[in-house]
Amino acid sequence: MTESTAPVPGLDAAEVPEPGAVTIVVPTFNESANIRQLLRRITESVPARLPCEVLFVDDSTDDTPEVIRAAAQDCPFPVAVVHREEPVGGLGGAVVEGLKAATSQWIVVMDGDCQHPPSLVPELVATGERAKADLVVASRYIEGGSRAGLAGGYRVAVSRGATWLTKALFPRRLHGISDPMSGFFALRRSAVTADALKPLGYKILLELAVRGRPRRVAEVPFVFQERFAGESKSTAQEGFRFLRHLAGLRTASPVARMVGFGLIGASGFVPNLVGLWALTALGVDYLPAEILANQLGVAWNFLLIEQLLFRDRRAHRRWWDRLGRFALLANADLVLRLPLMALLVGRFGMGALPATALALVMTFVLRFVGTEALIYLPRRRGSRARRAA
């Protein structure tokens, strides 16, 4: 299904079969020193080969929107700027805003700091037309591409690790995409499913590739340049956002969520044992120590499932309501398991070991289903309202 296509040197507009106009979406956050340079480079390399317009989606706290409006006067193509008062979803949220507003047949998303060469814009679109692709990724990791401008060994290592982890988590969806972290890509407008997207921070391409399910994907190599001015807006916090984003994407299906639930549950043994050790060392009797330590494991599990599994399904209940229900389910699980085992051994004549295993699995599934249904199931009202709309 997927295709990687080499760039075509000397391509001109005539080779783009359909009207081929492109909306270049540029997310900006305090990039006033880069705007003129970016628009100059676009002017030099795009309109002669492909009719274009530029749409900035801006969350700046500096004078970037004013600089854009002033610089737009000198541009031979339309330039628009949408300034968002509330930067919902960060960079990814801004891009989705741009995807919704764009009207051309093709949309190219690129950074506003000149790290992405505008001369590649016509090529991305032409490649998409030629390969009949919905998504064309500008990649640093195929022959002819490089990440020359990625500042410092630390960033290179992080970028490489993140790419590897992401590819490992989504081997099928990201088949044919060597650079899922790229912020430079072209998208066919008919393939935009902006409503299905839940962008969170920087990795909007990942969101598009995994949730948007483009039918056909192509790649074009590019050299990631140095920033023209200013500094990267990415922070360590953005790194955590990325991990949460990955977890959210990976656990979108109930089966995947159940696996995550099990892994988190297993990890709860660590705080449980540490707590038990600490309490008995403090002289607490082992039975109350066991019960208390168990609550530590419950708290650990609660924090992790909230952060990683049910992040966007929490709003309809207060945190103490959710914690109370979760603790109740977790402790019910413990109380239920013994009589269940007794039943399996006494009534059904099972051996102690298989009975233990079966009881564990049964209570686990019950607990997962209970957690989904009794704590995180979104209330009906929302869906009814949507249907009515």
Ligand code: GDD
């Ligand atoms: N509207 C908006 N809102 N724009 C933002 C925000 C935000 O919250 N945060 C950053 N931007 C804009 C910046 O102004 C810039 O135009 C672009 O998004 C990229 O931000 P940088 O801060 O320069 O990102 P980077 O260079 O560290 O990362 C780039 O390369 C990565 C690959 O190494 C981005 O393209 C990433 O998406 C990409 O993964």
Ligand code: MN
């Ligand atoms: Mn940058």
